[in-house]
Amino acid sequence: MLAYVLKRLLAAVPTFVGITTVTFAVMHAAPGDPLTAGWEEASTGDATTSTNDRLLRHFDLDKPLHIQYASWFSRVVRLDFGQSFTDHRPVWEKIRERLPWTVGVSLASIFLGLCIALPAGTRAAAKPGGWFDHAFAIATYVLYSIPAYVLAMLLIAWVAGGSIDWLPTSNAYSDDFATLAPAAKVLDILKHALLITICFTAPALAFQSRFIRANVLEAMSANYVRTARAKGLPERRVIRKHALRNALIPMLTYLGLLLPTVISGSAILEVMFNWPGIGRLMYEAILQRDYPTVMAVTVIAAILVQIGTLLADISYVWADPRVRDAHGATDGI
Amino acid sequence: MVSEPAIMPPPTPATWRRFLARKRGLAGSIILTILIGIAIFAPVIASDQPIVCRHKGTLHFPALVDVLHRLPFASSVIEKSPPFNRADYDPKSNAEQYEFVVWPLIAISPTEITRDALQPPSSQHWLGTDGSGRDIASRMVHGAAVSVQVGIVSMSIAALIGIVVGAVAGYSGGWLDAILSRFIEIVICFPEFFLILCMMVWVQPSIVNVMIIVGLTRWTTIARFTRGEFIKLRSREFVTAAHAIGAGSTRVMFRHLLPNALAPVLVTIVFGVANAILIEAGLSWLGFGVQPPNPSWGGLLRDAYTNIRVAPHMVYPPCVAIFVTVLACNLAGDALREALDARDPTTTRKASEA
Numbered sequence: 001m002l003a004y005v006l007k008r009l010l011a012a013v014p015t016f017v018g019i020t021t022v023t024f025a026v027m028h029a030a031p032g033d034p035l036t037a038g039w040e041e042a043s044t045g046d047a048t049t050s051t052n053d054r055l056l057r058h059f060d061l062d063k064p065l066h067i068q069y070a071s072w073f074s075r076v077v078r079l080d081f082g083q084s085f086t087d088h089r090p091v092w093e094k095i096r097e098r099l100p101w102t103v104g105v106s107l108a109s110i111f112l113g114l115c116i117a118l119p120a121g122t123r124a125a126a127k128p129g130g131w132f133d134h135a136f137a138i139a140t141y142v143l144y145s146i147p148a149y150v151l152a153m154l155l156i157a158w159v160a161g162g163s164i165d166w167l168p169t170s171n172a173y174s175d176d177f178a179t180l181a182p183a184a185k186v187l188d189i190l191k192h193a194l195l196i197t198i199c200f201t202a203p204a205l206a207f208q209s210r211f212i213r214a215n216v217l218e219a220m221s222a223n224y225v226r227t228a229r230a231k232g233l234p235e236r237r238v239i240r241k242h243a244l245r246n247a248l249i250p251m252l253t254y255l256g257l258l259l260p261t262v263i264s265g266s267a268i269l270e271v272m273f274n275w276p277g278i279g280r281l282m283y284e285a286i287l288q289r290d291y292p293t294v295m296a297v298t299v300i301a302a303i304l305v306q307i308g309t310l311l312a313d314i315s316y317v318w319a320d321p322r323v324r325d326a327h328g329a330t331d332g333i
Numbered sequence: 334m335v336s337e338p339a340i341m342p343p344p345t346p347a348t349w350r351r352f353l354a355r356k357r358g359l360a361g362s363i364i365l366t367i368l369i370g371i372a373i374f375a376p377v378i379a380s381d382q383p384i385v386c387r388h389k390g391t392l393h394f395p396a397l398v399d400v401l402h403r404l405p406f407a408s409s410v411i412e413k414s415p416p417f418n419r420a421d422y423d424p425k426s427n428a429e430q431y432e433f434v435v436w437p438l439i440a441i442s443p444t445e446i447t448r449d450a451l452q453p454p455s456s457q458h459w460l461g462t463d464g465s466g467r468d469i470a471s472r473m474v475h476g477a478a479v480s481v482q483v484g485i486v487s488m489s490i491a492a493l494i495g496i497v498v499g500a501v502a503g504y505s506g507g508w509l510d511a512i513l514s515r516f517i518e519i520v521i522c523f524p525e526f527f528l529i530l531c532m533m534v535w536v537q538p539s540i541v542n543v544m545i546i547v548g549l550t551r552w553t554t555i556a557r558f559t560r561g562e563f564i565k566l567r568s569r570e571f572v573t574a575a576h577a578i579g580a581g582s583t584r585v586m587f588r589h590l591l592p593n594a595l596a597p598v599l600v601t602i603v604f605g606v607a608n609a610i611l612i613e614a615g616l617s618w619l620g621f622g623v624q625p626p627n628p629s630w631g632g633l634l635r636d637a638y639t640n641i642r643v644a645p646h647m648v649y650p651p652c653v654a655i656f657v658t659v660l661a662c663n664l665a666g667d668a669l670r671e672a673l674d675a676r677d678p679t680t681t682r683k684a685s686e687a
Contacts, residue, residue, distance in 0.1 A: 011515075018519035082395065086507045145660035147611050153634055153641075161645025268615050270637065283619065304521040 005314055012306055019074065019302040023295050024069050040249060062275035072295070082297035086288050090297045099263070102270070102277035106262040109200035110255075113208050115203075121212030122244055127233075128217060135211070144206035147267045150190065152199040156272070159195065168192050170274040196273040198264070204258075211254060222246070256312030263304050320332055344596060344673060349548040351672035358668025364661035371474055372481035376400050376676055379439035379471035381425055382417065386434035390648070393417055395424065396437055397649035403478075441468040443475040451644040463636045472628035473650050479629045480658065483544050483613040484606040490548025491609075492602050496591070499598075502556070503563025505588050514560075521553050522529025538621045540613075540629075545611045558601050562594030583632045596673040602668055614655055 048253060075082060084208035124136035156169045168174070172192050173185075180188060220243050228242045229235075267279035274280075278297060285293035338401035352358040376399035377384055384396045395417040416422045439459065441447075447466040454461045455672065460469040486641045536542045566572065569592065575589045616622035617631025618638070625632055631652045637647035 014515050015518050015522060018515065019522050022519065022523070141663070142660070143455070145663050146656055147614075147659060149615060152639065153648050154652055156650040157641055157645040160641050161648075173610075180455050268619060271619065298523065305522040 001161065004317060008310055009311060013311060015305065015306060019261055019306075020073060020299055021069070023298045023302070024065075024072065035188070035190060054188060060285045076296075076299060082292040084285075084293050085290045086285075086293075091292045094293060095278065095296060095300070096213050098276055098278050098281045101275060103262055105197050105200055105275070105277065106258075108193065108197050109204065109264070110258060112197060113201045117205055117208035117212055118244075121209040122216050122247075125213045125216035125243075126239055127221065136213070140206040140209050143145065146202065148199045148203050148266065149272060150197070152269055152272050155195050166191075167194065169195060171274050196269060196275050199269050199273075208254075210248070210249060211218070216243050217251050219243040219246045250316075253312040254314040256308050259304050259308035259311065263301065338663055339681065342419050343551050344599070348672050351412075352668050355668040355671060357419075357664040358672060361661045361663070361665030361668060364657060365665060367483055368477060368658060368661070369398055373403075374400060374477040374580055375474050375478045376403075377466075378436075378437055379441070379443060379474040381423070381440060381442040381445060382423055382437075382439045383431070384435045384437055388430060389433040391430075398548075403643075422682055436677075439468065439471045439474065443467065443471040444626045445471075451640055451647075453644070453646050459647055460645070461645060463633070464640050464644075467626070469633065471648065472633055473630070473654060475628040476630040476651070477541060477654065479627075480610045480613060483540065483547065484610045486544040487547035487551065487609045490554040491605060493552075494549070494599075495552035496559050496598065498552070499556035499559025499561075500563055500586050500591060500594075503560035504567055504582070504590065506567075510560075513556075517553050517556050517560075520550065522608060523550075538616075538624055540623050540627075541582055543613050543616055543622045547612050549611060551605055551612075554601050555604065557600055558598050559594055562597060563590055566590050600670045600673070603662055603666035603669055607659045607666075610658055610662075611655070614651075641685075 010057070072082070079092055081095075083089065084091050084094055102160045124133045127133060128332060158164070159167050160169050167189060172189060174180075174192075175187050177188060179183065216239070220239075222243075224246070225238060225242050229237045233241075263278065268273070268277035269284050270277045282294065282297045285289075335563050349449065353362065377396045380399060382395035382399060384394065386393050386395075391414070393414050395413050398411060398413045398417075401411055416427075416654070417424065425440075434537055441458075445467060447462065447468070449458070450464055450466040452458055452466075458468050460473060462470070463469055498513055498517065502510045502517075536546070562612060563586075566687040572585060572589060574583045580589070582642055613622055614629070614634065615630035617629045618635045620635070623629035623632055633647070633651040634655075637644075639652065640647060
C-alpha cells in the first residue's frame, strides 16, 4: 500500500514539472504583454521609455525566460504567486478572495446533487425495467444532453425576461448588502446563489444518478445481498443497509475526481451570472494578460486535478482489497 | 479475478444494420444527417442570392456556386457568372430584372442589417431579429455550418493525434509508453477550458484556430482508449502471426491492430463531436471564437444574453439547436456502442447505462 502511494507520488513529479512548464511557455509565447494590455489605463499612453523599462525590470520581464521560470517556480512552491499586473495586489490574495464563492457554490451543488441522485438512483435500481426506471432513464438522458450554459441561458431568460423579478441573475449579493441584518444577508446570498447552483448541479446530477443506479444494481446481485434477503430482511432494509452502502464505495473515487472542479469552477457560468468566483477571475485575467494570475489559477487547478486523481486512485485501492492485491498487475495511466 | 479482457469486434456491415435498427441510433443519425445537410447547403437555404434565375436570357445559379465555394480552393476554379460576381451587386434590389427567379427559403443573408432590431418571430423573420436587426433564422442556418465544421474538423485532428499517440504507446510499451503516458497525463491535468482560453490569447480568435485548438486538446481520451485496446490486443495470436510472416511494426500497428481496436475509439469520437461543438459555442460566447458579425450558435447565445431583458425570445433558437445536436450525438454514440458490442444483449444494456 505504502509502496503504491510512493510510486504514484513519484510518478506525479514529472507531471508537475510538465504542467508548470507548459503554463509558463503558453503564457509567455502570447503576443502582447502587460505593457500593452493591462497598463493602458495606468500609463495613459504617454508612458515614456524609462517608465516601460522600470516596469519591465520590476516584473523581471527583461530577464531570460529560464530565469523568470526558475524564480517563479521557487515562489509557487511557497504559494507566492507574485503581484497581479493589473492592480499590484498579491495574486494569492485575489485568489483567496474569490475562492469561497466558487467553493461554496460547488459544495452546495454536490450536496444538492447527491440529495437528489441518491434516492433517485437507488429507487431506479430497486426495480430495473419498472416505470420509475424508465422515467429515470429518459430524465437523466435529457439532463445529460443539456449543457450547463444552455440551462443557464434558459433560466436567465425565464427569470429576467419573465415576471420573477425578485430573483437576481447577476452578482453574488445586493448593492445594499452592507446595510442588511445578518439573517437578511444570508437570505440575500442564497437568493443570488440559487440559479448558478442549479446550473452547476444539473449536468453532474445525470451522471451521479446513473452512477449510483449502476452501482446499486451491481451490489444487488452480490452474495451478501442474497444472504440478507435469505435471512428474511425486508426489501427496503436490504437496499438501504446492504446494497446502497457497498454501492457508495465507488463514490469515493468520483468525489476525488470532483476536487478540481470544486476549486476552479466554471468560467462561462461565472461570467454569465457575474459571479465573483475563480472562473471569472481567470477570464478577466486572460483578457488583461495578467500573467501571474492566469498562471497561478491554471497551476492550482492542474495540480488539483493531479491530487484528485491520486486521491481517487489511492482511496479506491484502500477501499477495495481486491484492487489492493492486484494493483501490481494493472498499472493504468 | 483476472479474466480475458473483453474485445469489441471491428465494425462490419452487420454493425451498421444493428446500429440503425435501434431507435436511438436511427433518431440520432437522422438528426445528424439533417444537421449536416443544413450545414452543407446553408447558402441555398438562407442567402440573399437566388438559387436559380434567368437574367437577360441566361440562367444563373449564384447560391449553388456559394455552396461549392465552401470547398477549399474552389473559388479559384469556379466563379459566379456576371453580374453576380460583382461584390457590390445586390440581387434583391435588381429582382424585377429577372425573367424567372427562385429565392432561398430564407431569402436574407445572415449578416444583412435591417432596421427592425429585436423583433419577435413574424412571417417576415421566422425567428425574429437580433440587436442589429439581422435575421436570426438565417444566422442559425449558417451557425449550424460552423458547428458541424468544428465538430468534424477538430475531432479529425484529435482522432489523428490520439490514435497515433495511443497506438505507439500501447504497442511499444516500456519507456516510450511511460513517456507518452506522462505526456497524456500532463495534457489531462489542465482544465480544458482554461488551456483553450490561454491558447486563444496566443492566437487570433477565429473559427480555424478554434478547430485546431479543440483538436489539439481533445485527443487524450482517444489516446487512452487506443492505448488500452492495443495493450489488450498486442499479445493475441493474430499479432504474433503477423510478426511471424514478416510484417513490420507500422504494418502490424495500423493494418492488424488498429482495425480491431477501432470500435471503442469510434464511440469516443462520436461523443467528442458533441463536446467540440459545445466548446466552440462556449468560446464564441466568451468572445474567443467566431467573431461577429459572422454567425455562430455561441455568438447568437451571446447576443441573446446581451438583450435578455428586452428580447427573451432570442434565447430559444440557439439553446434548442445546441441541445438537439448534443442529444443526437449522445443517442448515436450510445447506439453505436451497443451495435458494436455484439455479445450478450443484457450485459450490453447494463454497460451502456452505467
